[in-house]
Amino acid sequence: MTTTQPKPLRKSKGLMHHINRVGWLFILPAVALILVLCFYPMIEAFILSLQKGKGNNLSWNGLNNYTRLFKDKVYLQAVQNTFFYLIIQVPIMLGIALLLASMLNDKTLRFKGIFRTLIFLPCATSLVSCSIIFKQLFSPSGLVNTLLLTWGWISEPYPFLTEATSARIIIIVTMLWRWTGYNMIFYLAGLQNIDYQVYEAARIDGASAVQQFTKITVPLLKPIILMTTVLSTNGTLQLFDEVRNMTNGGPNNATTTISTYIYKLSFEQVPQFGYASALAYTIFIMVAILALIQMKVGDKQ
Amino acid sequence: MSQIRIRRGKLRPARVAKYAFLVLASFLSAFPFYWMLVSATNSNQAIMEMRMFPGANLIENWKTLTAGYALGTAFLNSLRNATVTTVCALFISSLAGYGFVVYRDKYKNLVMSLLMLSMMVPAAATLIPMFRMFSRMGLNNSLLGVMLPSVATAFLIFMFRQGTQSFPDAIIQAARIDGLGELRIFLQMYMPIMKPTYAAAATVTFMNAWNAYLWPLVILQSPDQITMPMLISNTMNVYVVDYGMVMLAVSICTIPTLVLFFALQRSFVEGILGSVK
Structure with a gap:
């Protein structure tokens, strides 16, 4: 950590708090995209892996896909x-x-x-x-x-x-x-x-x-x-x-x-x-x- | 100085071996490029006869290539995809990298560690859910569909975060006192000063987007959305391959990144190393 926050003056504590909240807006687009395009698909991949069927015709299959792998x-x-x-x-x-x-x-x-x-x-x-x-x-x-x-x-x-x-x-x-x-x-x-x-x-x-x-x-x-x-x-x-x-x-x-x-x-x-x-x-x-x-x-x- | 001279005299055979190894490695690295460029100017027959020098078949290869494949479409699509991806990725990722440093608090540090975990998620594992999600949203065959997954990557955010740590905090404080809004500080102070980091990030992002294959192959299935890597892959899907024409296509796909590489080698290296420093 090379950058340090300047020590806020007593008066500006509320201001720093406000500014740090603004900071969330800076990281929001990237965080939202990574959540939706990386973590959510990992969850959906797991749910999908428990289903069987062709195309979009899917039904629950338990862990059978995983046992099928070994054969x-x-x-x-x-x-x-x-x-x-x-x-x-x-x-x-x-x-x-x-x-x-x-x-x-x-x-x-x-x-x-x-x-x-x-x-x-x-x-x-x-x-x-x-x-x-x-x-x-x-x-x-x-x-x-x-x-x-x-x-x-x-x-x-x-x-x-x-x-x-x-x-x-x-x-x-x-x-x-x-x-x-x-x-x-x-x-x-x-x-x-x-x-x-x-x-x-x-x-x-x-x-x-x-x-x-x-x-x-x-x-x-x-x-x-x-x-x-x-x-x-x-x-x-x-x-x-x-x-x-x-x-x-x-x-x-x-x-x-x-x-x-x-x-x-x-x-x-x-x-x-x-x-x-x-x-x-x-x-x-x-x-x-x-x-x-x-x-x-x-x-x- | 005398130390070095003695050592040089002593280790002569080792030094020769070292140069030999480096020359061999350089030759093996560069030769396939030479072969690609030379073959693009030769006929298939000449290539089979191992012609190692430029030939006179370039125009003929160009005619075969443009007659059989939508070269212009593919080139422009690749250019468009790579450019727009780079601009959006740089903006969103630098915004986040800046945000993580300038507005640091313990929750944001936690979020950053969580984002770093996404580097461990293999793209191959999320391919199917992403494809289904994008199809539901109607993003197939669209610029948005092809670029969205590369717009926010933990790698780029990390790179900007590392770069921002050397950004003087005094500038931000001074700007705040002058009454500049937080976003304007980012746009008007940070972005111009951080040009070198942007150049490095742009080089790497552009090359990755230009060269991307699997995701575009999956999401861009309409022929009018074909990209250069897809096109050169298609030129091989025939019974008798015309290598003169194929190598011309491969050269056309490679020359832009090659030029970029030579022009911006330093940025490129810095971009790759963005994560190590």
Whole structure:
């Protein structure tokens, strides 16, 4: 808290009281919008998740939608895929971002500005654009296949996006490309708050680059690492744009995520809003649980 | 100084490795952009043959694109949606961010913490109730419908709240003594002084709105409301994809944000970091 209310004079106590009430009018529009467009829908999603039926023809169904989830092979596959993306992509991305940031946080480094701009550049694209660019790069007649064929590493085009494991990996590669520079910026900002002399002193004491990284950089950036982990987890659990535009969940649901499945259930088939809401609620629960775990772990260290 | 020189001499291989890694990372980050722009000027055939240089097919791609897709409509819709969203979001969120700091009391602090919780609510989880609510209110296929969910976000409010904390309280006191109303203090004193915060918030909000996909896809189903991300997604929904034309569409969708990015890089970074400081 850097701003402090001036001590009101005895006479103006009533005035300050009045002014603070005016303050509610300033925050009212935003608070009302967030209540109506965020908290209320969460309640309605829960109520919907207890109903069944197609379109707007809904009737009470108890917790049956939730038990149905455990028997739904597509849902289980979607959860498995989502966690596959999460467990592989988030640590690699944050690791590379941290490494890049600590490399760029070097006073003697040349072309620092150019490196930073180029690595940060992918943030300017929409997720749909980068999905399409990467879909071209890895399509059967795309750049990567043509290169590999020309070099003689493969004898026929490899179906990167229509083979289950490679399709998942390409989606991860696309996310890495889009988001690594974004996270790097957070770390760079955090590093700027660490006194450079700490590193100079460590060097004089004979600490290696690796030791400086693990003993100084990582511990001091812990709060920011925690924040980026929570944000990335939240984002990956909702993964939609890339999957829809690169594989549309295929082959055979191998890349489907919870979000693309919700979209299919609600807007591509006869809408099953009740069941889709139960699915949506599970994302919310996962986000909440993972954030809690991450904060607990972050606190302990 | 001698310290640095000794270190440089000692760690030469490590330094080379560091530069190599940074060059590789920069190349991998920038190359897909180059490929996108170059491909937009080449024919599908040339792209399959890995042509890495600008070609002469740009006009041909433009003709195919504009003949098959409502490019002008999509571009103008995206521009309209992103601009109006940004203006409204900045006004409402800065009003709240200012309100939370200048009229601070314990109840408002409580409300702010409650708002921060909304950052934990995934958009995917509220998609269906929002869609049903907006349909009931007749907001489908409308500007209001597409922008409303992005107008008040905890992120923006937080960003303005952080920015306002460095705003000198003396200015407000002086203005009050001069008899300026509370709203006019906000409009005439606060807004002009806080330009840098507004620029940062505008850059991030505009880019997010321009690039938004899932919510517009759900709420804007009428063809005359199509946006750029929806259009480029549509160009891929054919049996034989003409990548020259597709890459031109992708370039047209990306160039505005790319230009904005280069012009306002500092604001953009500050905008993203608004929540950390």
